[in-house]
Amino acid sequence: MSLPVLYSFRRCPYAMRARLAILASGLSVELREIVLREKAPEFLTSSPKGTVPVLVLPSAVIEESLDVMLWALDNSDPEGWLVMPEAGYDWISRCDGPFKTALDHTKYAVRYPDLNPEQER
Incomplete structure (x- = not known):
């Protein structure tokens, strides 16, 4: 039986947290690193x-x-990572939502010429 395939990029913080959770779970996957400027066809098909x-x-x-x-x-949470107060899930939502949006508006300010990057920061 083949392993699940995880497409990742070593410096992407979202890919990092996915890899960290997989490591903590003890599950095995086949890791395939992506070259962002040369994305593999099978990756884009998926x-x-x-x-x-x-x-x-x-x-x-x-x-x-x-x-x-x-x-x-x-599938496997031997360290009990999912056993956290609701406030933990609230922080994840805040970081994935408003914080990430403001971060993108700051980091990629040229893509958002109508926004003030200082205000977004």
Whole structure:
């Protein structure tokens, strides 16, 4: 039986957290590092949006890091990472939502010429 395939990029923080959860779960995956300027055709076939991480399972494709983390920890959570107060999930939502949006507006300010990068920061 073949392992699930995790497409990743070593410096992407979202791919890092997916890899960390998989490591903590003790599950095995085949890790395939992506070269962002030369995305492999099989990667783009699995995930046309072309962002990492992407976990390819026999019956599904998981394209969001939090979903990859939940998949891993729902399968095996020996350290009890999912046992946290609701405030922990609130922090994850805040970081994935408003913080990430403001970060993108600051980091990629040229893509958002109508926004004030200082205000976004």
